[in-house]
Amino acid sequence: MAPITTSSDESNHQALLDQLDILAIPKPFRNPNYKPHQRRNKTLKQLVADVSKKDTSMMQSQAGSGYATPQVPGSEATTTGGALTPAVGNGSTGGGERANIVQASQRLDRLVLEKNQQASLGVPESRAGGNPMAVTYTNIESAPSLQASGQKKYCDITGLPARYTDPSSRLRYHNKEIYALIKTMGSNATEAHLAARGAQSVLK
């Protein structure tokens, strides 16, 4: 309860807060019966972990069903009592192709979509759609650089091009004046400078 801008002072601050507060404003557009989920706030890390967990479990269960079902062609009732799902198009296809079919059926919608897109856009299959892959938040991330530009070195203090590296602190430096400065720094300061380019030593 303290004004921090020039738009209000002690005398009219409360009035301003009353004006800005939107809790008191009626919200007829909200569903009065709506109750939010408990614990719906998740960090990105949690979300990504959840997704990958789901993926792996799905892959396992589907791979299992893919192999298990065709082993009992036409005799589901006797061995499994109908517990297993009948395989898609079983009986006529060979065992090697079955896995593919199962995989394809997992992503059937996607496969069709990609194929249609490629056909219409003229992108050769081998390049873009050889392995149709779902676009996920994690796999569109840019890969580490393969270029030599990653090896360009810059002074950790000034940012200028650096030709030298101080072996004891691992800091890169531009000239001897900077080196003299590095020599006066404590380990805290050198680590902080390294951290700016993500090269600090991490204790685990």
Next chain:
Amino acid sequence: MPVSFVDPPIANSGRNSPKPEPTKIWTLREPPFEGFKPIDTEGYAKSNPSTAIVIDNGSSTVRAGWSFDSKPRISLPPLMARYRDRKLARSFMFVGSDIYSDGTARGQSKNVYEPGNNIINNWDVMEGVLDYVFVKLGVDKGYGSIGRPIVMTEPVANLGYTRKTMSEILFECYQAPSVAYGIDSLFSYKYNGGRTGLVASSSYTSTHLIPVINSKALLSQSTRLNWGRFQSAEFLHSLLKLKYPMFPGKTGKILSDPQAEDLVREHCYVSRDYQQELSSYLEWTGLEERSHIVQSPYTEQVVVQKTEEELARAAEKRKESGRRLQEQAAKMRLDKLIQKEQGLEYYKDFQVRLADMNKKDAKRELESEDFADQGQLEKKIREMEKSIRKARNKDLGEPEEEEVAEVPTFPLLDTPDDQLDEEGIKQKRQQKLMKSNYDARQRAKAEKEREKVRLAEDERLDTVKREADLESWLEERRIARNEVIQKIKDRDRLKADLGNRKSKASMQRMKDIARLADDNPTKKRRRGGDEDTFGADDADWTIYRNIAVGDQSDDEEEEDLNGQLKKLEEVLLQYDPDFTEESTREAQLDWTKSLVHAFQRGPYPHDPESQREAHQIHLNVERIRVPEVVFEPSIAGLDQAGIVEIAAGILNERLADSVHRDDILKDIFLTGGNTMFEGFEERLQKELMAILPQGAPLMVRRAKDPVLDAWRGAAQWAGEAGSKQHFVTRAEFLEKGADYIKEHDYGNSVL
């Protein structure tokens, strides 16, 4: 950028000419409170149940308006503060820039997004932001439903959970009739009339590259670089913290987050040729233009300035009191003089009277005046005369006449003791003492003379040596100079080291103190069994100097070292042809030649006492270093390929055989706030040119408004008749589940 590599002409004389006072000083912004925003009812009145509410749900700013608007009606940072004030027994909820109006609100505020990514994290805040949006858009009817379709932007390859939760909120909390999601950068591309091209969108938390062919985004080829304005601002802030570790104020915080973003926006630009521009960035020529000064708020230490008048009055007062003292002293001296003169007269009278008396009377009289004999009286008179003369001279200001130092005689010394009476022996003893004093004085005088001669001889020998073999003589001086410099450096380093508790020097010091305080003898000594020999060597005592810290008697030595250096340099300047004014330590340490000074303080002198200067931030290398990260992420320690490398991968490898490749090259489209740096287009054009085959058609363009066009594109799309089929209706949501979406040209694909 025409940066000259010619050294300034002044450089030959060793120092750079100082620059005039900085012409422009930037300031930091206040908390970005935008004032109360009235509820805008006009749009709602104009709308009907089929006009969509368009929300660009960005991580820096949420923008919202109606699909028929030409620009968003509302834009706010995705922040909310909701807290209970115990004193008032009342809850408050502030959203957007309103949180900057109040200290508590700002402290309690939370962001919709996790810092540094574009995935929604805090759904309570998201709800608050949506409430605010709908309130300010004037939705005041509804009976539990918003009653309007909603178009919302989402990140590329949004996570299923995030979309699901958003749909739940929109359909259940606001009971929206239908909802559509789309990708902001694709909307922006659409608005700018693009059909086939490469969309490069660099926004607040990330940079995306998405190839688009015939208005269809190839999302499987799109790539994200985790760098945007937010990361740039954070990087700048961390660089500034390293640059000014002693910045006054709260430790570890020079700027607030919005201020850091402002600095990036206002001062940074993309260099046309980073390597070349960087290498000459801190050169003296033109540094005043490259170096920007930002003044952070400060309070000047109040030095009570007296007016001219007051000063004059004080001086007058001082003079007056001095004069009075002088007068008093003079009067006292005069009184004393008169007294003395009277005394002298009395004694002279007495002498005359004595002369008339017989011996016995005279002796008695003398004894009554405490004189032993006639001689003493004479001596007394002589002394008095002398002192009167002296006092008079002093009063009149006449020069003191030089006393002719007569060689005193000590006649009694040669007489043997047995020839003297008791009085004589006493006098002899006195004379003996006086003689030894006198002799000592003479000896000292002689010693001084001899020293003078010796020095003269030394100098003569020195000159002879110099004339005989100048080179080796100079070499000696040079070595001596280097030694002194080394000593100065060592001393400075020690001083700096002692400031750091973990440094080797401080550790050694603590060890020394512990050892000195320890009563038990060390192991070594016990084994040797010998006595404590501390002090046998004079060097032992230096331990006390080593453990002493702070400004103690070090000053003497300091003066000494600097004095020595000065003397040596004077000599070298005189005789060494290679040793010029420029080579002196003072000239070499001159701030105008210091790179660190140029980096931290620009081309201006720095006064460590000034509060104003202590609160200044000089931006120079950072101005190009921060935006460069998008091109070279390794600068900030980001282990990803830069924007050009990603584009090269897409254009030269993944789409190399596509028939549309040339069409894509003709339209490289930039959008998003982080591409607004001056020079971004030219730089990208230049870099892409370098990686493409010769003769490849290449066109780089920027969105007309890189910030607002995403919203405009979304609004345009929402207004089109053809878009209706891509909305997910409430019925479909209930039937097919929360993560059901319909694909369209500007949205994400189904997972």
